[in-house]
Amino acid sequence: MIGIIALATFREAVRSRTFLGLLAIYAIAVILSRLVGWISGTDGNIVTTDLVLSLQSVIGVLVAVATGTALVHTEIRQMTLYTVLSRPLPRWQFVVGKFAGLSLGLLAGQVAMLAIGLTYLFITGADVHHWLLLAGGLTMMEVLVMAAVSLCLTTLTSPLLAAVLGLAVYALGHAVANLPDFINHLIGWKMLLASSLASLVPNLGMFTYRNQAVHQLPINWSTLGLDLLYGGLWIALLVTITVAVFRRKQL
């Protein structure tokens, strides 16, 4: 049953206008990024590669937040949810199936973006190597974590507020990556409070390998494994919270 829900969600996600629209925006932005490379007056390939990888992350997260927040809410609004749940289908299976489908859709989108971006870089003469693929892969994990955040938030509040909070979590998630540089400016309970609050937010800096990938700096494979495990644990936690909230939700 999870698989059927996942497949249906996947089809719905990849056909949604938001998804396709943002993919089109990505393609246009990637083409225009070459202009920035030309303006730089140096080796524009590195500048373009930086932009392509950043766009994959930013637009990927936008797709994740936009699609994730609309997922369950659309089902409730269109009342198709009741039809699905009227079968003897546990709510947790519904949530897991939805998230699985969303993840598949987002991964398909990320793969498409990476393919478009790397193809464009190759055509324009930039250096395309396997480190860029690795960076793209870690960005996919970042997007999946943000999808889980969006799904969790949407069960707690309205879709609009969930989207805003989702983007705030994205900003915080990267900001906390740099918090260790500042934490020694605080002492006593302030340091404890800042550390505790920062620990409640996923550290999205762990998936940021693109800055090194552009310069072909190798990644430590054990670090890569830990990053993927970290992302997996956050996804598991957020989906579990979503299931717990959804079970008790009055539909």
Place this chain on the structure above:
Amino acid sequence: MLRRAPLLLLILACTAILIGWNGSRFIGAKPKVRAKDLAFLPSPAVARAMCLGHTNTVAKLRWIDSFAYFQYQCDHLDDHVPGQDTRGGFYRLYDTLITLDPYFQPFYEHAALNLSGILGRHQHALGFLMRGLDHLPHNTALWRNTAATLKVHFHWEDQQPQAFDGFLASWAAAELDDNGRRMVWDWKRAMGQRQFKGLEQLSYWLDQLQTTKAKTPMGDYVEETARAQLAAYGERELTALAQLHRRTTPPALDAWYADLADPALPLADQLRLGRMPTTALALAHPRLASQRYGDRLPGFGPLRVAATGRLELRPDPYGHPWRINGVKVESVGLVQRNFEKRLGYSQVQLIEKAKEKGRWPTTIDEVRAWGVAINELPNGGTLRIVDQQLAVTWEPPLSEPWKLR
């Protein structure tokens, strides 16, 4: 379909008008001098936090945005920014950019060029280059740039030859193949061959030409600096040749009275000296050249041997003729460029006056009336206000400028 036709036509018409309107801004657009300041310069750690994981991209965009500041500093030469930090705008900017992306080579090169070339802060420039060697230890361009800075601005080859050779040995050790290692010592030899008295810095600027691209702000600045050095050198050499000419030419009484007014010459010379030549072409004389140079002409000097075997005077590096002005020889191109440089200061003053008065002046006389200092315009130039900028148009040069790239 027919019912929708008027709507479609309206959409097409509005689209065409708006695209045309937007596009018209780019037709005939000229670059403007922006009074760009760098007041917003967060510390590197804060900047890193603000990038939200996109440190490379933000660093590149901030760097591209700072090109206007570079152009501004070419005229202004005042790098002071508000706050207690006395290191200046360029230092803080590149400190932040390098923290955000320490593996991007142009940051180090531009830091060195801006701090050393424009502001003369060679110590800071060297600091950035050494920092670059920490992150990019096998980068030939950075090693070469550092070696050129040590040689030209710190005179290591003359004053600390052992230390300089030690540095070159480190460079050679950092190269990854035999060609690279051999190239280090070839470089040292080539720099030595391009050493001319009066052109000590030229080798550095010619080196920088190779690392920059034409038609970019940095590339144009480097090319312009090299060209100005060659023009100034040409002026000195031709003036020296003109003095030789005067010592060997019988004086005329009226010229003798005129020469007495020259404070630079000792009285004995004033009594002895003849006339200045009527044109600079007279300075391309084998007798004068052999007195000054012996049997070898300097490669970057104003004289050359033509294909016919005769000695000839090249045009100045800008393609203009040389000009006798009193007891000196001038490069018309250099005079024009110096005027444009001073016009940059006037432009900065004009921007500040316009902000005070809340409007732009319409004529040059009005600009002068506002108290903006504008030097006397050299011959062959027309000064106007174009798009809120003081613009000077010169008569085109008679010859092609020297090819430096």
